[in-house]
Amino acid sequence: LEEALIFEIGTAGTTGVDLAEAPKVASRLGNLERHRDIGLPGLSEPETVRHYTRLSRQNYAIDLGFFPLGSCTMKHNPRLNEKVARMAGFADVHPLQPVETVQGALGVIHELAHWLITLTGMKAVAMSPKAGAHGELCGILAIRAALTARGDARSVILCPESAHGTNPATAAFAGYAVENIPATSEGRVDLAALKARLGPDVAGVMITNPNTCGLFERDMRDISDAVHAAGGYVYCDGANFNAIVGRVRPGDLGIDAMHINLHKTFSTPHGGGGPGSGPVVLSAALAPYAPLPFVDKDGDQYQLVEEETAGEHHGSSFGRMVAFHGQMGMFTRALAYIMSHGADGLRQVAEDAVLNANYILRGLEDVLEAPFAHSGPCMHEALFSDNGLADGYSTLDIAKGLIDEGYHPMTVYFPLVVHGAMLIEPTETESKATLHQFIGALRSVAQRAKAGDPSLKSAPKYAPRRRLDETQAARKPVLVWREPEHAVAAE
Amino acid sequence: LEEALIFEIGTAGTTGVDLAEAPKVASRLGNLERHRDIGLPGLSEPETVRHYTRLSRQNYAIDLGFFPLGSCTMKHNPRLNEKVARMAGFADVHPLQPVETVQGALGVIHELAHWLITLTGMKAVAMSPKAGAHGELCGILAIRAALTARGDARSVILCPESAHGTNPATAAFAGYAVENIPATSEGRVDLAALKARLGPDVAGVMITNPNTCGLFERDMRDISDAVHAAGGYVYCDGANFNAIVGRVRPGDLGIDAMHINLHKTFSTPHGGGGPGSGPVVLSAALAPYAPLPFVDKDGDQYQLVEEETAGEHHGSSFGRMVAFHGQMGMFTRALAYIMSHGADGLRQVAEDAVLNANYILRGLEDVLEAPFAHSGPCMHEALFSDNGLADGYSTLDIAKGLIDEGYHPMTVYFPLVVHGAMLIEPTETESKATLHQFIGALRSVAQRAKAGDPSLKSAPKYAPRRRLDETQAARKPVLVWREPEHAVAAE
Amino acid sequence: MRYLPLTPSDRQAMLGVIGAKSIDDLFVDVPAQARLDGPIQGLPNHASEMAVERHFSELARKNMTASHNPFFLGAGAYKHHVPASVDHIIQRGEFLTAYTPYQPEIAQGTLQMLFEFQTQVARLFGCDVANASMYDGSTACWEAIGMAGRITKRTKALLSSGLHPHYVSVAKTMAQYTGDRLDTALPELSAQTDSARLLDVIDDDTSCVVVQYPDILGRIEDMSAIAAKAHAHGALLIAVVTEPVALGAIKAPGEMGADIVVGEGQSLGVGLQFGGPYVGLFACKEKFVRQMPGRLCGETVDADGKRGFVLTLSTREQHIRREKATSNICTNSGLCALAFSIHLTLLGEKGLRELASLNHALAVQAADRLSQIPGVELVNDSFFNEFTLHLPKEARPVVRALADRKILGGVSLGRLYPGADSLSNGLLVAVTETATSADVETFAAALQEILT
Amino acid sequence: MRYLPLTPSDRQAMLGVIGAKSIDDLFVDVPAQARLDGPIQGLPNHASEMAVERHFSELARKNMTASHNPFFLGAGAYKHHVPASVDHIIQRGEFLTAYTPYQPEIAQGTLQMLFEFQTQVARLFGCDVANASMYDGSTACWEAIGMAGRITKRTKALLSSGLHPHYVSVAKTMAQYTGDRLDTALPELSAQTDSARLLDVIDDDTSCVVVQYPDILGRIEDMSAIAAKAHAHGALLIAVVTEPVALGAIKAPGEMGADIVVGEGQSLGVGLQFGGPYVGLFACKEKFVRQMPGRLCGETVDADGKRGFVLTLSTREQHIRREKATSNICTNSGLCALAFSIHLTLLGEKGLRELASLNHALAVQAADRLSQIPGVELVNDSFFNEFTLHLPKEARPVVRALADRKILGGVSLGRLYPGADSLSNGLLVAVTETATSADVETFAAALQEILT
Structure with missing residues (x-):
């Protein structure tokens, strides 16, 4: 059964909510009473529950199966975290209540901040950024503020070719020119080339480590030292922190700022595309420029440092990034996850994530080209290219073929440095049996792509939809539902 | 993907629960320490969530679609009720706490009791029965206790042919011989035959009203009067109360006892087969014999009348039917449902349930034989027979064909008084559009069965399983999983 | 009403299809004297979800919950942590x-x-x-x-x-x-x-x-x-x-x-x-x-x-x-x-055994602690996570006195066996993984105070 | 650890397949000086679900929740009943x-x-x-x-x-x-x-x-x-x-x-x-x-x-x-x-309009009630469910005093505009369908008391 749109099944006169009757009053709406219909269909509660339950079943999700998405870290989302986030003491508290009435909520933020700082070996953390890219912006703004504070305007940010698209977009937003750093044949930053480019116009570099090829940047410390020596700062994209949490502290690598995707490393649910949360840890050099507001502890009492109180000891802040204080609901979830694992468990997370990725790399490298496997183990994700597929067969065909095998596809065509890239991240929450099954399925699909099996071209066949026409969607965008021009005949 | 059994994927060494370490103590287990393995597989939490999530998707459910189950009343289950039942003040309270510490919980029971008594026009209600059949037992035991109290041993209970199987089973359990009452050609109890059978050996009758043919027993008051005149009592199976709630009070019909399926009329979820809850309303004649414990109100304070306190004012109780006080979790849900509807809404429930059923009856009576449609409107369910299907085609084929159309089948082969019965109850929580679609689907399947379409014999095709071999299952029952004798080769 | 999808116009249209003038036509088989003309008297009309939720919140708050107080009841119903x-x-x-x-x-x-x-x-x-x-x-x-x-x-x-x-x-x-x-x-x-x-x-x-x-x-x-x-x-x-x-x-x-x-x-x-x-x-x-x-x-x-x-x-x-x-x-x-x-799948063999060990060990510790109270004797030689104490006085009022101090201190045998004098000093105490040592200490201190 | 499916024997077997002697072999690219030998110091080890839940319960109880107290905050975040x-x-x-x-x-x-x-x-x-x-x-x-x-x-x-x-x-x-x-x-x-x-x-x-x-x-x-x-x-x-x-x-x-x-x-x-x-x-x-x-x-x-x-x-x-x-x-x-x-689907056109009417009507009633308090003036001619009161004294300490009485009585403009003296007596009050008339009365009475 196809599920119709709410506009096709609902009516303006139906409602799934009962309300008390409004007392009669003379309205004071400034003579702006709404007269036109809004055009919102309503459904009764039974219809609503059924509509969304049916819709949900058109989705693949981590609760249903394996999500081998490189760089996106789809791992198990514990339900404890959902329960904790819904406690009235957190969910039912207004952001502008007097701080005396929200000590527990501020405590959560402060405790999570302590964990993040300690796990990364950094000086401070900005909690308010609302997603990874927002965190990148926070880090770059802090760098810009630090440079401005020393009167040293610089104009360029360097990014490796393999960077996430958000890196250059963020740097550009903050007013920087973006230049690429080339990669070595081993898939890492070319240290010599980087050093050669450094100079008084370079504000900093944005590095991802482990990088988007799934490799640890061995020269990270040297990179940091060189950037610092040239007067710049080092931003680290923390999307891949899952691979090293508890085993490496970014602060020990000379990093000045790094965002942490709470929905990746610390398992807050992706929710079909958000909300995320991107706290940014900062080195001592950048900490003074952190945005407002933040939580401080004064004896037993938590304080919220806002515009008015910042002057005393945080006058250099570059300002406010969001209304209110950040993604509280994500903080509770992430803290519950972190406490559940503890220092020992988080270390195990990194180990199992890396072990699982290498198990996949080894299980597939004979059927799919693994461009950097010769240089040693990978970290938490394994990278393959489309070299060796039959003519006319591409990474996309493998991805869609995997859907028919019951899996979400891996990350495809990223990073750009590898042709037809397939980036596979198993995470630590998948079992050996799952990996084994997945390797078998992907081997089979890869062999069909190498053999030029024409049936692969029409995959997926067993999904709620066959391949969708994205070109048509973009050429003449239909972004909202409109009443069909000719009304259908009455039943 | 097929979902394996937990015994096939779990191991004894895996656990999805972390516990604090036990302090070291000398054990005092009476030298009965367990040495043998239990044989319980464990799964990590991610594996557990995925296993059960995948399993769940093999089920049909009211959240997914229409359930036209006659006599079983599958209606919308509001999530408010789930929320309310989980409030710590109800879910996290022990049944043997001092009554001073559970006044709110006792209040829920008392408030629900008040609604049930008022809605039925009866004198009292026994809240502890755990399901409909358990409630039947309660009612019959009350009748037996009342007869015993007046020294009037009687040996026979009369049931109509169309009764639910639980009725005769219950009467037999309580030590009664069960005799059938014939039905008229209009599908109702034959009043004359009943009167003829009444006598000093008849303890009572068990009537379902509206009856299982979906018809109101027009002569109910006469039946009651005749039974009472003959010294017996009238038990009413309340499974179909949904049809008349708020429009008819069973007490006004002379009924002495009636169970109420909270999971039918008042929408506590079926949960794949339970838990149910079956409070029994009692007339003044039977009220003194109600089981213990029950809740009483003394000024502002709620009291729990248990064995020790019953003597004062409830010494005739026939005893205790369950440990503790009944299905509290169902009481909260049912009360939330009842309060949400209120007196006006419950009346509307009955009206919409009956309206929907007659809409279905009218929409199908030209393609399926409706044996009693000539005698007037039905109540909340519409009954059809298999007369007129092609040779070799049966109700079962129609049922399985409906599965492929995306619906749960109706109730089949019940009541027994109609050949190849199909009993369809839409309930009040289905929309006109849903009924319209369903009528279309069933018309199409019925026409295939009348035309002898062979493809119907292999339905369902689009379900998680094809027709299952029930004979093999019963001939050599396999009720537990056992390790395959020859272990499979290692991976 | 939020659970009822039919609109007034749906109802009219459907009555038309059925061939009935009004809904009353469908209830024609109900004897006239049993038909109710309107909503049953003495009961309130429909309520908003918010109103219902509020009502239950108020009732719920009148109960003393197991999770927020030291809790030691068993006797056939046990408090365990459910994932x-x-x-x-x-x-x-x-x-x-x-x-x-x-x-x-x-x-x-x-x-x-x-x-x-x-x-x-x-x-x-x-x-x-x-x-x-x-x-x-x-x-x-x-x-x-x-x-x-x-x-x-x-x-x-x-x-x-x-x-x-x-x-x-x-x-x-x-x-x-x-x-x-x-x-x-x-x-x-x-x-x-x-x-x-x-x-x-x-x-x-x-x-x-x-x-x-x-x-x-x-x-x-x-x-x-x-x-x-x-x-x-x-x-x-x-x-x-x-x-x-x-x-x-x-x-x-x-x-x-x-x-x-x-x-x-x-x-x-x-x-x-x-x-x-x-x-x-x-x-x-x-x-x-x-x-x-x-x-x-x-x-x-x-x-x-x-x-x-x-x-x-x-x-x-x-x-x-x-x-x-x-x-x-x-x-x-x-x-x-x-x-x-x-x-049980989450626990598995390993988890169930660990959970049992933990329950037993905590119960042993609690039994030892409570039986140190003057006049209190442990009845059991053997037990798992629940044991019986013999108190120097009737247990039932003691349980009530503990409840006044926000301690849910077990089940008195007087509650379970009303009228059995030989059992009235017995107190059944269950100790699961949810009881902290602070809970036991609070309980013991209060019990001692009540008994002396 | 409950979220990690690999068992110790799985790990050994997988290292074997990979051809690594130990997990450290897989971290060989990390510079030696940045490798940590064991869990990071100063942080606790893993905790049971029960322990984590308890910790959060304790923190949650330190917050004054909107549902359990008279509540009138808005300023960009509104309390509505969510089905x-x-x-x-x-x-x-x-x-x-x-x-x-x-x-x-x-x-x-x-x-x-x-x-x-x-x-x-x-x-x-x-x-x-x-x-x-x-x-x-x-x-x-x-x-x-x-x-x-x-x-x-x-x-x-x-x-x-x-x-x-x-x-x-x-x-x-x-x-x-x-x-x-x-x-x-x-x-x-x-x-x-x-x-x-x-x-x-x-x-x-x-x-x-x-x-x-x-x-x-x-x-x-x-x-x-x-x-x-x-x-x-x-x-x-x-x-x-x-x-x-x-x-x-x-x-x-x-x-x-x-x-x-x-x-x-x-x-x-x-x-x-x-x-x-x-x-x-x-x-x-x-x-x-x-x-x-x-x-x-x-x-x-x-x-x-x-x-x-x-x-x-x-x-x-x-x-x-x-x-x-x-x-x-x-x-x-x-x-x-x-x-x-x-x-919004549950509300539909009808529900949203009714909800808006209800909010506005309750806000009008509350505005009238609160502006009866001596010295309190309603700034707005027009408003929907939120309005501004001009108090006879600085609003920020008034809000704190209300909180001491378990009333969450709006947002002071002093909080929103620190340092702006011209605004410091302003109090922003939001009234939605969740505020009862008893809440308004409690608020009004307390406000009057605090102001006099």
């Missing part, structure tokens, strides 16, 4: 709002779960087979007595004095009507159970001996001798387990020769819920399977030869056999069985 | 644990929902199109200013003094780096907004005028004149809606000529959550669609010709355009958008 994923899964609409799996092609989720549940219960109890659950432990116990009667064709059941008094009451109620004879006694506040008495009275009229394990006072005793004697006389041993977590630490009743093992499964997955809904566990030897009450799920194959599951042996049941059924039961406790099964 | 079915649906694993719908064949659930959401938002705001949501209202507002700059190729934005001060702060922060110029002012405690000022300063350099509706003090004003003047000068009108429920009672910004309408969607479905996550709403005229930031869901067909939905116009986005993208945004607020959409 959040259990409640998440049972709230999936596909489980919560599914019907009894009579149409197996579209109910494999429920059926496979029940098959797994049956296997888990059978293994936990050391039996061959188990059913798909009963209402609760007390009704399962009575059904077992009835089943033993059907198997042995005898009517005399011996109940251990260690059987939960509510279970005894339920059996007594039912026996009034079935003609079964029950031999029972009050327990004594001593370390020994009444197994000597039971061994003494087993005879060739005995259908079954019913023994709770651990018993109502928390005592643990080997049932092998009772099993042997019962079997020698053609009688059955029915074991009753009200705390299944104990079986992570002690021998399964099946190992000691029990023929039928029943129990209350509330401890795992279900929660306290003020007494219900709970989940009755029912297991037995394979040879008795056709005499079992309740639903059974069995393995089979579908038309394509794929493994699948169905409800089976329904010829025992009321909807087929009517007055000749093994029981009138028509409902199991499916959703609670699911919760039980998920919790 | 239980909303939270049920968003917790379904298929929504909660799904990824961004980049693989549309297996993400139609999320995509259709986003298409419905976009349509709902566009209609509510009176615009042609809407995107699939932003982080929150404040970032949506800034993105709108940026978008206006891209469209008009101008850099001067006029911000109404009625714009939420946090939104102004966010814009100021961003403008430091982009070179945008912002013209802004403090609001005045009067019934009139600063539209006269705005009309006065719109010129040919102006990229946009940003007006909040209802504004930060709760005032409602027709934006048509501003729209007309802005359009005459080639500038855009950006309307900001922080309380979407208001649009059930008052005209949509699109009706008054707004080119871009942004808002905070928290009011519907999302809840207070101490400030986040919330959901930014973003709608505009169709002609500007290719300059929009954020994700867009569009309708298309699949290979079989069936209707389906995909993310579209991604050539605007960072993962394709990198440094030339319209925004660096890579995340929306999908799950909150779902909650918003479900709540």
Whole structure:
């Protein structure tokens, strides 16, 4: 059964909510009473529950199966975290209540901040950024503020070719020119080339480590030292922190700022595309420029440092990034996850994530080209290219073929440095049996792509939809539902 | 993907629960320490969530679609009720706490009791029965206790042919011989035959009203009067109360006892087969014999009348039917449902349930034989027979064909008084559009069965399983999983 | 009204299709004198979701909850920590709002779960087979007595004095009507159970001996001798387990020769819920399977030869056999069985054993601490996570006095055995993994203060 | 550890397959001086679910919750009753644990929902199109200013003094780096907004005028004149809606000529959550669609010709355009958008209008009651469910004094505008359907007492 749109099944006169009757009053709406219909269909509660339950079943999700998405870290989302986030003491508290009435909520933020700082070996953390890219912006703004504070305007940010698209977009937003750093044949930053480019116009570099090829940047410390020596700062994209949490502290690598995707490393649910949360840890050099507001502890009492109180000891802040204080609901979830694992468990997370990725790399490298496997183990994700597929067969065909095998596809065509890239991240929450099954399925699909099996071209066949026409969607965008021009005949 | 059994994927060494370490103590287990393995597989939490999530998707459910189950009343289950039942003040309270510490919980029971008594026009209600059949037992035991109290041993209970199987089973359990009452050609109890059978050996009758043919027993008051005149009592199976709630009070019909399926009329979820809850309303004649414990109100304070306190004012109780006080979790849900509807809404429930059923009856009576449609409107369910299907085609084929159309089948082969019965109850929580679609689907399947379409014999095709071999299952029952004798080769 | 999809215009249109002038035309079969003209008097009209929620919040706040206070109650209902994923899964609409799996092609989720549940219960109890659950432990116990009667064709059941008094009451109620004879006694506040008495009275009229394990006072005793004697006389041993977590630490009743093992499964997955809904566990030897009450799920194959599951042996049941059924039961406790099964899957062998160890160790520590209080004596030699204290005064007012101090300090035997003077100083104390040492200390200090 | 499926023996076997001796062999690329030998010092080890839950319960109890106390806060975050079915649906694993719908064949659930959401938002705001949501209202507002700059190729934005001060702060922060110029002012405690000022300063350099509706003090004003003047000068009108429920009672910004309408969607479905996550709403005229930031869901067909939905116009986005993208945004607020959409579907036109009427009526009653208190004056002529009181003394300590009495009595302008003496006696009071008349009375009585 196809599920119709709410506009096709609902009516303006139906409602799934009962309300008390409004007392009669003379309205004071400034003579702006709404007269036109809004055009919102309503459904009764039974219809609503059924509509969304049916819709949900058109989705693949981590609760249903394996999500081998490189760089996106789809791992198990514990339900404890959902329960904790819904406690009235957190969910039912207004952001502008007097701080005396929200000590527990501020405590959560402060405790999570302590964990993040300690796990990364950094000086401070900005909690308010609302997603990874927002965190990148926070880090770059802090760098810009630090440079401005020393009167040293610089104009360029360097990014490796393999960077996430958000890196250059963020740097550009903050007013920087973006230049690429080339990669070595081993898939890492070319240290010599980087050093050669450094100079008084370079504000900093944005590095991802482990990088988007799934490799640890061995020269990270040297990179940091060189950037610092040239007067710049080092931003680290923390999307891949899952691979090293508890085993490496970014602060020990000379990093000045790094965002942490709470929905990746610390398992807050992706929710079909958000909300995320991107706290940014900062080195001592950048900490003074952190945005407002933040939580401080004064004896037993938590304080919220806002515009008015910042002057005393945080006058250099570059300002406010969001209304209110950040993604509280994500903080509770992430803290519950972190406490559940503890220092020992988080270390195990990194180990199992890396072990699982290498198990996949080894299980597939004979059927799919693994461009950097010769240089040693990978970290938490394994990278393959489309070299060796039959003519006319591409990474996309493998991805869609995997859907028919019951899996979400891996990350495809990223990073750009590898042709037809397939980036596979198993995470630590998948079992050996799952990996084994997945390797078998992907081997089979890869062999069909190498053999030029024409049936692969029409995959997926067993999904709620066959391949969708994205070109048509973009050429003449239909972004909202409109009443069909000719009304259908009455039943 | 097929979902394996937990015994096939779990191991004894895996656990999805972390516990604090036990302090070291000398054990005092009476030298009965367990040495043998239990044989319980464990799964990590991610594996557990995925296993059960995948399993769940093999089920049909009211959240997914229409359930036209006659006599079983599958209606919308509001999530408010789930929320309310989980409030710590109800879910996290022990049944043997001092009554001073559970006044709110006792209040829920008392408030629900008040609604049930008022809605039925009866004198009292026994809240502890755990399901409909358990409630039947309660009612019959009350009748037996009342007869015993007046020294009037009687040996026979009369049931109509169309009764639910639980009725005769219950009467037999309580030590009664069960005799059938014939039905008229209009599908109702034959009043004359009943009167003829009444006598000093008849303890009572068990009537379902509206009856299982979906018809109101027009002569109910006469039946009651005749039974009472003959010294017996009238038990009413309340499974179909949904049809008349708020429009008819069973007490006004002379009924002495009636169970109420909270999971039918008042929408506590079926949960794949339970838990149910079956409070029994009692007339003044039977009220003194109600089981213990029950809740009483003394000024502002709620009291729990248990064995020790019953003597004062409830010494005739026939005893205790369950440990503790009944299905509290169902009481909260049912009360939330009842309060949400209120007196006006419950009346509307009955009206919409009956309206929907007659809409279905009218929409199908030209393609399926409706044996009693000539005698007037039905109540909340519409009954059809298999007369007129092609040779070799049966109700079962129609049922399985409906599965492929995306619906749960109706109730089949019940009541027994109609050949190849199909009993369809839409309930009040289905929309006109849903009924319209369903009528279309069933018309199409019925026409295939009348035309002898062979493809119907292999339905369902689009379900998680094809027709299952029930004979093999019963001939050599396999009720537990056992390790395959020859272990499979290692991976 | 939010749950009713029909609009006024839908209703008009549908009446038109049906050919009725008004809704009253459809209620024409109701005798005029029984028809109500409008909403029933004295009851309020419909309420908003917010109003209903608020009403329940207010009632809920009048209860003292187990989680927010030191808590030591047991006596057949135990507080254990239930993982959040259990409640998440049972709230999936596909489980919560599914019907009894009579149409197996579209109910494999429920059926496979029940098959797994049956296997888990059978293994936990050391039996061959188990059913798909009963209402609760007390009704399962009575059904077992009835089943033993059907198997042995005898009517005399011996109940251990260690059987939960509510279970005894339920059996007594039912026996009034079935003609079964029950031999029972009050327990004594001593370390020994009444197994000597039971061994003494087993005879060739005995259908079954019913023994709770651990018993109502928390005592643990080997049932092998009772099993042997019962079997020698053609009688059955029915074991009753009200705390299944104990079986992570002690021998399964099946190992000691029990023929039928029943129990209350509330401890795992279900929660306290003020007494219900709970989940009755029912297991037995394979040879008795056709005499079992309740639903059974069995393995089979579908038309394509794929493994699948169905409800089976329904010829025992009321909807087929009517007055000749093994029981009138028509409902199991499916959703609670699911919760039980998920919790046990999460625990696994390893987790259940660790949980049992933890419960026992904490109970031992608590028993030692509480029996240091002057005048307080520990009755038990053996126990799992629950034990009986003999107080120097009547226990029931002590429990109330503890409640005044926001301590839920166990179940008095006076509550369980009203009028039994010999038991009135007894206090039953359960200690699970949810009790902290601070809770025990708070409890001990208050108890000492109240007693002096 | 409960979230990690690998057993020690799995790990050994896998290392064997990989050909590594130990896990350390896989971390060989990490420079020796950065490798940690064991768990990081100063942090606790793993904790049981029960221990974690307990820790959070303790923290949660230190907060004064909106539901259990008289509550009147607003200022951009409103307490509304959210139906239980909303939270049920968003917790379904298929929504909660799904990824961004980049693989549309297996993400139609999320995509259709986003298409419905976009349509709902566009209609509510009176615009042609809407995107699939932003982080929150404040970032949506800034993105709108940026978008206006891209469209008009101008850099001067006029911000109404009625714009939420946090939104102004966010814009100021961003403008430091982009070179945008912002013209802004403090609001005045009067019934009139600063539209006269705005009309006065719109010129040919102006990229946009940003007006909040209802504004930060709760005032409602027709934006048509501003729209007309802005359009005459080639500038855009950006309307900001922080309380979407208001649009059930008052005209949509699109009706008054707004080119871009942004808002905070928290009011519907999302809840207070101490400030986040919330959901930014973003709608505009169709002609500007290719300059929009954020994700867009569009309708298309699949290979079989069936209707389906995909993310579209991604050539605007960072993962394709990198440094030339319209925004660096890579995340929306999908799950909150779902909650918003479900709540709005439940309400429908009828429910939203009734909800808006109820809010307004209760707010009018509360405003009348509170302004009876000696020395208290109502600043607003017009308002929806929030209004500003002028107190006879500084409001901030009054709010604290109310909190001491367990009353959450609004937001002081001192908190929102620290250091602005002209505003320090202002108190912002929001009244929604969740406030009872008893709450209002309790509040009024306490306020009167504190003020005298």
